[in-house]
Amino acid sequence: MRAGQTAVLILLVACLGLGALVLSCAGALPPVTPGLVAHAALRWPGIDASELHRGRRLYVDHCSGCHALALPQDRAPEAWTVVLKRMHERARLRPEQERLVLRYLESASAEAHASKP
């Protein structure tokens, strides 16, 4: 077997393994579930799923252009207020949008930390 063909074979195997690994992973950013809405309602009574959906969408659209998205559970819920204070101008978030993003991130972080053993 020629060296070029060996290289192709190795590449093919690597690609197949990589593809299987990548496709086996779901999106890591928590979706809006009834559990997440329930956590959000503890802090903001009356909040509904559509607000959290908008907050999640705004977070993806405004923040992923500059850097990979940090996961909500990577920080304590209260830490997200500090992060958004620092980043809102750069992310071009209006106050109303910033509020929605913060609600999504805090709720998702609170739910993740509450479910930890």
Next chain:
Amino acid sequence: MIGRDGAPSRSTARNVTIGLTSAVFVATTLAAPAPLAANERHFTYTYESAVLPAGARELELWSTFRSGRTSFYSRLDQRAEFEVGLSDRLMTAFYLNWRDVATQDPATGDAVSSFQWDGISSEWKYKLSDPVADRLGAALYGEVSLGTRAFEIESKLILDKRVGSNLFAYNLVLDGEWERQPGGADLDEVGLEHNLAWTHFFQPRLAAGLEVRSHTAFTSQHRPEYSALFAGPVISYTGQSWWVALTALGQLPAIKRSVDQPNQRLVLDDHERVNVRVLFSYEW
């Protein structure tokens, strides 16, 4: 690439390029009252699906050093890229391209260099999904380059995925180049590329990994001329208001040897032994 046969005069081309680049710098500075957002890249040959946020602008400088063909060959490709985010999913960019090439004069054996203006390019990128929020990040990319002697169209399918501290990316690239002739434009070459990349984040700002690139060239009769293979390390670092990425690719034995040089294990008539690319970007 465009303008393969050079510009009318080295000094004129150099002056035009410097003038245009300066104009872009000045215009960018004057037109940017708000701070810009940096669209981090972690690879230099492989694209990621991220697009600049709406209204954001960024300046990116490219340098690609290419060396080692059948005879002496040394080349530096330069690009200045001005990017603008048009919506949450769509961005565009404008490029100025030029190159400096040194080759061996077959008559005297001495090295001769030429400075070539390579024309302008327009890039459009549309993000379909996100590598963190969705199962797979994806984007569509199109680029048109225009020079005095030729024009080129390039399209890419971009896929990427963030898994923990690792980022994977794959690009499928199809490009066509037409050379202008007195009687019209002829399709000169069609290329197919596969770019595969992986990087690991040792800390949020510092990542290092591997890029692999294959390039297959087809003639206008759709016959493959060669299929070259490259691999090498990539490293990237993000500062407070800037980022830099560097890849050093070495050519591996060809998947398909060049039809013009069937005894060579490497494709050295149209590619080099070593390619080193640096991207540097900063916010205003």
